[in-house]
Amino acid sequence: MKRLRPIMFVGTGSDVGKSIISAAFCRIFLQDGFCPAPFKAQNMALNSYATPEGLEIGRAQAVQAEAAGIDCHTDMNPLLLKPTTDKICQVVLNGKPMNNQSAFEYFREEGRDELRTEVNSAFDRLEKRFNPIVMEGAGSVSEINLRKLDLVNMPMAIHAGANVIIVADIDRGGVFASVYGSVMLLTEEERKHVKGILINKFRGDIRLFEPGIKMLEDLCGIPVIGVVPYYKDIYIEEEDSVMLQTKNIQATQGKVNIAVVLLKRMSNFTDFNILERDPRVHLYYTNNTDEIEKADIILIPGSKSTLSDLYDLRRNGVAQSITKAYKSGATVMGICGGFQIMGQEVCDPLGVEGNIERLPGLGLLPVSTKMQGEKVTRQVKFSFLESEKVCEGYEIHMGTTTLLNNAKGAPVNILSDNSTDGYFVDSRCFGTYIHGILDNSEVIEYLLKPYADKSTSKSFDLKAFKEEQYNKLANHVRKHTDMDLVYKIMNEKV
Structure with missing residues (x-):
């Protein structure tokens, strides 16, 4: 293959x-018989994923x-x-x-060459294994104040x-100025690499923008390869949690109401994607005490700063609402940082x-967590509550959680290496370190079983759903992009 x-x-x-x-072009090239791979030199995100080797990358690239x-x-x-x-980031x-x-420490010239060597070497290794490489930049391509320090865009x-x-x-407005300004602020050498413009999130009658396409091409001297309409019926995992606050619609009738506690430093919110799509469920994100107390199931998610988020939960009354809801019959489940929060204490000596x-x-589980400097990152296979079917997930966490007060061991999961995970009080109270645990149908069915009479809808196949969505996304982008021009560009030397 060429x-x-x-x-x-x-x-x-x-x-x-x-x-x-x-992601769309990764699937398009796969559909067209190539063996593509994604690449982003530097990503900033709380939503990460563990590779098969037990290492950590941004969820978007996964x-x-x-x-x-x-x-x-x-x-x-x-x-x-x-x-x-x-102001502070963990550098992975x-x-x-x-x-x-700190941001000031990170964005400095000292040590930059070493990081540049690392990201360039990663790309070189990847390019030897896959064809083509679909690369992604970060933020604006024209941050001229950071040009010397940039690792991810034009360098x-x-x-x-x-x-x-x-x-x-185009949905946010100012598309002509933003495109023209971005191109003009590039250096002459950088502009040689820019071969096309793609207008995204278009709403309305695309015929009205046709004169604008020619205007952009005349202004910038670069072809517009496509105008991709805004869509509402394709579901791809989001990279950032910015939109979660728009999903805090309160409890509703006729479905199982599941409240995900909206933490300030929430991580791996994609743990709940399957529940968002499950027709039996009404899932919402909230830190409103009344909405939490109305939920059938309360899920406490992971956190990049467990102690800070636990402090907020105690200060804003959410901690008390969670324990009150549990005493009134609600199910409470914690994942990763949420598991730690459910214990008797969290220590960071x-x-x-x-x-x-x-x-x-919260005092719901008889465990204590001590933060440690070593981070656990690995993919795992496990049995949930001694079920026979093998489940899959991954761990990304700091800290060690141990039993207190001579509590009897009651793990949620038995891992493939015979180690244990989590703590199980009863069917309405348990916690686990495993992200992606809710992607397993056995866990979902167990979680929803006590509320089966609230909905007559059936569950669905997550893997088949994901495949359908990737194909729908690829078809949508392909339909509105000049793929002949794209392939012509990719066959030309810069």
């Missing part, structure tokens, strides 16, 4: 749809790899920044935590010899997370 040059999707700004467009039909790998996202506070290099740095494109497509979100040394937990 080798294609890498293609890179950069943006006029953040949240213009680069990640989704990249989704793109899934769209490409391959296992994810750290070479697809060699540098991951995980915010711990508004090649899947392993390196250190915590990466130049190293890769990639053909660059600028993605612009080494200051791994910050300045809070200890806080009492």
Whole structure:
């Protein structure tokens, strides 16, 4: 098969749809008989994933790899920044935590060459294994104040010899200025790599924008490869939790009401994607005490800063509402940081997370958690409550959780290596470290069984659903993109 040059999707700004467009092209190239792979040199996100080797990457690249039909790998996202506070990030290099740095510390020239060597080497290894590489930029492509320090946008494109497509979100307005300004702020060498413009999230009659296409092409001297309409009926995992607050519609009649506690530093919110799609369920995200107390099931998610989020839950009354709801008959389940929060205490004597040394937990589980400097990242296979079927998930967490007060061991899961996970009080109260546990039908059915009389709808096949969505996304983007032009661009030298 003929080798294609890498293609890179950069943006006029953040949240213009680069990640989704990249996922779409991963699936398009797979459909067309190629063996594509995603690549993003540097990603900033709390939503991460464990590779088969037990290393950590951004969830967006894991989704793109899934769209490409391959296992994810750290070479697809060699540098991951995980915010711990508004100014501090954990730096994860090649899947392993390196250190915590402030934004000022991270964006400096010292040590930059070493990081650049690492991300460039990751790309070089990936390109030898796959064809083509679908690359993604970060934020705006024209952050000229950070040009010397940039690892992920045009310097990466130049190293890769990639053909660059600028993605612009027309829904937010100002598309002409944002595209033209982005192109004009690039250096002459950088502009040589920009081969196309893709207009994303278009609403309305596309014929009205046809004169605008020619205007953009005349202004920038670059062809518009497509105008992709906004969609509402395709469901791909989101990279950021920004939109979760729009999903806090309160409890409703005729379905099982599930409240996900909306933590300030929530991580891995994709744990709940299957429940959002389950026709038996009404799932909402909230930190409103009344809405929590009305829920049938309360899910406490993972957190990048467990002690800080636990402090907030105690301060805003949510902690009391969760325990009150449990005493009134609701089910409470915690995942990862949520599991830690459900215990008797969370301790941080080494200051791994910050300045809070200890806080009492919700007291629902007889366990204590001590934060440790070593991070656990691995994919796992397990049996849930001694069920025979093998389930799958992954762990990404700091800290060790142990039993208190001579409590009898009552694990939720038995792992394939015969180790145990979590703690089970009863069918209405348990916690686990395993992300993705709700992607297993055995767990979902167990969770919903006590509320079976509330809904007559049936469950659905998550894997088949995901495949359908990737294909729908690819078909949608293909329909509104000049793929002949895309392939022509990818066969040309920069």
